[in-house]
Amino acid sequence: MSWMSPWIEGIGILDSAPAWVLAALSLIVIYIFIVVPCAALISYLDRKLTADFQARVGPNQAGPAGIFQPLVDGLKLLQKQPRDPVSWREAAWLSVHTMALYSTVAVLPLGSAVLLVDTDMSAFLPFWSALVLALGTMLLGFSQSGVPGWFGGIRVAAQTLAGAFPALIALLCSGVAAGGFRWSLLAAAQGTSPLQWTAFANPFQFLAFAVFVVSGLVTLGIPPMDAPFSSTDTHGGVSSGLWGRRYILFRLGRFYGFFLWSVIAVTIFLGAWSLPFGGSDYLREQGYLRLLQTLELLWLLLKTLLLMILVIWAARVNPRTRVDQVTDFAWTVLSPFALLALIGASVVVAWGYFQ
């Protein structure tokens, strides 16, 4: 348990605890101290920024400039009256959803030392978690009684399938450039200054980056491509029958998918966590492991934050696209451009070898 060791040297009982306990503990720590605060921060920034875009004041009641708004929203939902016992369909959704949310945290690359799972295939694992999340959402849709839920569920399935193919191809482009799909490899291939990032290495990589982000929107149904969750025609689609604690779980799942995809995009395209001005090497030599981990994590999250805000900006301005238009867009525009990017990237790499 390399990444936990600098934090838990002192505490007696933890040193002697078996490895699987520490692994579970680390998942919980990551969840509570990274994913949920990010959810709150992003939801606050989203509401404040959208308000600024639209000449509005935005939340300003809960705390100074409304910074406790996400907390208050959560509490409001929590105090809602719980519903009757869970039907077996909803149980299926609950289990798949929590599984997707919880287990895939291990896959998140959160810093050079914080790599729980760093195998040759590690770049594809979050991709699997996005698909499981979509499966969970589809089951949720089918568990709603009535037409809106069913349509929402089918739309989720259609969009995820359509978005998966170009996303995979774009993922390959980054692997081609970095020479492997291990997180450490992917991160090492990118230097600190933006010019050395894979996204800006050559136009094909930038095209792959753009395709990867957009196909993420399609796969996870992130606005402006959130037809499965549209409130105007199907009363919120998949989540039409949800409120209270279940709705929080659903919202967290939606955010988690978006957050996961952005972290992956930053890691493989936008120079993962290498601190600027050679900071990470210096800290590693000096041995300040804890400081290194936190600074790298913050730098990574800052870049993710900016990428998410870029997407939110586009979402608030553009109208929502229809499901069949989204799937046509994925198959006829995203996929060809993804293939073009892959061919281009591999040609560039091959050209490099022959030099």
Added chain:
Amino acid sequence: MRGSVFSTLVAYLKDVLWALRSVWGSCLTAVPYLFGSGDLHREVTELYPDPISSKTPDDLPAKSRGFLFNDIDRCSGCRECEKICPARCIRIEAEPAADESKIWISVFDVDFSKCVFCGICVEVCGPNSLRHTREFEGASYSNNEMVTRFGRGWVSPEQRKKWAAMRRQIEEEDGVRS
């Protein structure tokens, strides 16, 4: 056949380029609101009641039709407003005043939960006792609070006796003097 493949490819690329340009154009229109100064950046919504930007009754234009006010002394109790009101929200009860010729308006209720502020009652009012103020903050938690009462209240029997006694006294004085 070759021409058509090439032209469809060009049309496809043009379509994609057009899509990118228009989506990017839409995004750009929102940017000046974020950083720009001047009237674009100013928020239109406000934290009501905001001491600086909230409108107070005297900010409103002169003719703006707010809650009604009836100056009961000048009101002649002619009930024109009650008859003409489209929402039927004015209720008037009158009874003879101290001296029989005058009228004592004991109830003049305007139910502002029904009133549509159309202003016809003000137009129809003969003695111009009913007019619009520019007040608009009249929200309340219960319907019967919305009823504004301008009436003078029912005359109690003792009050009537007192009036009769005063009248008799005045007549005696006139009788003595004349």
Added chain:
Amino acid sequence: METNALFAKINKLPEGWVLERVRFGRSQTASIWIEGGKVIEIGRFLKDDPNFDFDWLENVSVAQLDRVFAISYFLRSRNSGHTLVLRCSVDVPPNKQDRVEFFSVQEVWEAAAPFESEISDLFGIVFSSNEKSMMSALTGEKGFGGFPLRKDYTAGVPLGEDG
């Protein structure tokens, strides 16, 4: 002026169609009274005949003049811009709950459907070909309890009670 030309043409109509000719309002719109029975026949003729060409039914309005319903069809020809008002009269049934039958002009002018369904809900004049009522939620027992726009309508008393 336009109305004189129109009336000149109307004189050439076959005998017995036009009961009376009236001009109304300051703009002297032309209106002709016709028998209820002939409304479809005259309507189709006015629509197809080239020099009338009233192919657009702008409005169907019913007014109750003491014991008679006056149904006015406001016609308009799209290219020449001329307007004409066809009027028929129907007697008001003595009992306030009875409906009265009349002919539907939907085959001649398709735009008549919403007007006729509304009139059947509010006046109780049933147009033969019009089956679905627009306001079925209101016209039942619990709804108007009668035909509101009739002068003898007593508000909201359910049909059965007042006998």
Added chain:
Amino acid sequence: MSIQHPLEECLKTDLATWEIGPYDAALPGPMKLRLSLDGEVVVSAAYETGFLHRGLEKAFEQQPWRAVVAYSDYLDTDGSIFGELAVCLAVEEIARIEVPRRGQYVRVLLSELGRISAHLGYIVRVAKAMNAETIIHYVLRDRERVLDLFELATGARYTLNYLRFGGIQTDITDGFVERVLEVCELFRVRLKEYNDLFTYNHAFLKRTQGLGVLSADRAAALGVTGPNGRASGHAFDVRKAHPYSGYDLFDFAVPSAGGIERDEGASVGDANDRFLLRLREISTSVDLLKQAAEGIPSGEFNYFGWGEKAIIPSGEAYSRVETSRGLLGCHVVSDGGPSPTRIQFRPPSLAHFSAIPELVKGIRLEDLPVLLATLDPGISEADR
């Protein structure tokens, strides 16, 4: 006897029926829509109205003539000036009154402002159906400027109750004309911003082009008038065909829809053309406002020959007004009594309603709110 292909037999799917309403986010107002869906594609639809029936025309018959104008605001509160204007024109025709020139100009000013405010409300509804949030707030912010003008001139923002038989209730304050010219300048700038933000947006074009095509002869047969009719090529504008209240003094071109530059062509009558036509109507109204504001004469604003008992002589009249949704006809019958015998309105929205079952056939469920928003049937004026 054709043998049913076994695969089709077992794949035969039943139509899902879904009844939307009376309250639903997809609907423009309280109405019911019974859809039968084959997957996401709508196979057929039937509508039911009457949920907003307030007995307006019965109320006319029970109130004296003076209260008639206050009631006509509630025909369609979004454009209450049009209901008032229709009733006033009809009654003035019966009583053969001449409205002074200044009164007519103020009526034109308020009508065009009402048209702009109604079209801005239309843009908000279309954007709401598509979840394009940003333009909603820009449009509502600019609509406030128009509503402030209404409050300055008449005292109310939506239900004005400002017109009287023979003219207007009180003269407009002097600051009104200058502020109208200011608003004209404001909208020249804002229209460009709406276009950049929304009209030329690719996603918006893809969502509206080819949706709910209403052909010219179907529009004519159903009696669809106004922007919806003009977008389908049934060019009919009451301001040109039957000029009222001084509209013949102004020169303005009736806006006709054509595709946007990308595929300029005759208007097809789809949702995009309907939307575009509303934008062009706003710019036409801005020109009209400028002409009316600059050319407004001074002098009398109301016909004062009423005398004490304002009695309308017995007679009958039919007036036509071009509202933001189309031709609003008003048939007034008076028997010389204290209250009208019959006031019947011919709302433009009845025809829009009857077009719904045809336009909805074959579209996807997601397009339903967009189609209904672009068609914009006014529920309050259709149910009365």
